[in-house]
Amino acid sequence: MNITAMQAIFDKIKAYDKILIFRHKLPDGDAIGSTKGLREILRLSFPEKEIYLNNCDSSDYLDFLGGEDEPQPDEFYANALGIVIDTATAKRISNPRYTLCREIVKIDHHIPIESYGTTEWVEEERSSACEMIVQFYAAFRDELKLSREAATYLYTGMVTDSGRFRYREVSGETLRLAGLLLDQGIDADRIYAHLYMKDVSSMRLQAWALSHIKFTEHGVAYLYITRAVQEKYGLSFESASAAVSYMDSIKDSLIWLAFIENTDGTIRVRLRSRFVTVSEIAECYGGGGHACAAGATVNCRKEMNRLIADADRKLGEYKETNEGWL
Ligand code: AMP
Numbered sequence: 533m534n535i536t537a538m539q540a541i542f543d544k545i546k547a548y549d550k551i552l553i554f555r556h557k558l559p560d561g562d563a564i565g566s567t568k569g570l571r572e573i574l575r576l577s578f579p580e581k582e583i584y585l586n587n588c589d590s591s592d593y594l595d596f597l598g599g600e601d602e603p604q605p606d607e608f609y610a611n612a613l614g615i616v617i618d619t620a621t622a623k624r625i626s627n628p629r630y631t632l633c634r635e636i637v638k639i640d641h642h643i644p645i646e647s648y649g650t651t652e653w654v655e656e657e658r659s660s661a662c663e664m665i666v667q668f669y670a671a672f673r674d675e676l677k678l679s680r681e682a683a684t685y686l687y688t689g690m691v692t693d694s695g696r697f698r699y700r701e702v703s704g705e706t707l708r709l710a711g712l713l714l715d716q717g718i719d720a721d722r723i724y725a726h727l728y729m730k731d732v733s734s735m736r737l738q739a740w741a742l743s744h745i746k747f748t749e750h751g752v753a754y755l756y757i758t759r760a761v762q763e764k765y766g767l768s769f770e771s772a773s774a775a776v777s778y779m780d781s782i783k784d785s786l787i788w789l790a791f792i793e794n795t796d797g798t799i800r801v802r803l804r805s806r807f808v809t810v811s812e813i814a815e816c817y818g819g820g821g822h823a824c825a826a827g828a829t830v831n832c833r834k835e836m837n838r839l840i841a842d843a844d845r846k847l848g849e850y851k852e853t854n855e856g857w858l
Contacts, residue, residue, distance in 0.1 A: 553617065561693060571585055734771050769792065808846060
């Protein structure tokens with residue numbers, strides 16, 4: 533725990549009357565949960581401050597957590613502290629106007645690629661950015677307030693980004709901090725209902741996907757979901773992107789990849805793995821993330837095939853030099 537960085541951020545928060553909170557594009561539960569959770573904690577603790585979330589996109593899947601605040605004018609930004617959470621690189625920040633803020637704080641748990649804040653707190657071994665926000669609350673709990681609403685946002689981000697507390701970054705501290713949220717009386721049953729219940733089009737995509745998974749020589753599993761397939765199954769880009777999870781338990785396939793075609797012809801890549809590091813592959817294509825969950829965007833099928841070949845090579849090397857994987 534980096535208490536010096538946390539203290540520096542708390543001092544900044546206290547020094548500003550106006551605060552804007554940002555996250556990454558294509559938000560997931562952690563990006564939404566951490567930003568909304570921090571906003572609630574700060575609003576409760578400092579009712580005299582003006583604190584808003586101003587991001588430019590949303591997630592249908594997570595709309596049960598609610599939307600963004602009213603967009604603020606440039607003058608508000610000029611006097612505000614900007615806090616960017618869960619975002620490793622400046623180009624992934626959902627709202628490009630974040631640069632108008634007087635100072636920028638970065639709070640993140642991804643492998644650091646770029647520094648863009650005037651004050652930064654990055655701990656890549658944390659299972660989620662929400663965990664960091666709960667840690668922040670716990671460190672200054674004499675001065676901060678937590679509500680059931682804030683705990684609901686933060687718990688949603690913790691469970692989604694840690695694979696329901698399964699990933700290797702989950703520590704004893706993760707569970708202690710999650711316990712602190714459960715103590716607020718949150719309705720975890722309801723959160724899980726929102727996270728697990730799917731519409732029929734997603735189930736049909738799953739049926740299609742299971743018979744269209746391809747495998748490389750060394751066992752990398754991958755799926756390419758073209759615009760035509762997305763249209764055929766009436767899928768949003770977001771629900772098509774969820775297909776990466778259909779490949780997460782294939783024996784021998786320690787790396788699995790989903791390629792989802794964007795409307796502009798570029799292709800979103802979602803890389804996942806057990807044991808093998810895939811973030812370096814994502815970084816070669818301008819992306820990043822965590823050792824076993826990373827993302828990038830490629831421009832064409834040729835680049836997609838190159839990335840598949842890179843992943844295949846990586847998995848081949850891993851299998852040759854390691855024992856004991858399943
Ligand atoms: P995703 O497949 O989009 O869920 O991404 C997996 C992880 O990699 C998440 O932690 C993302 O924040 C991160 N990530 C995804 N795309 C990128 C990118 N283009 N650059 C840096 N990090 C990314």
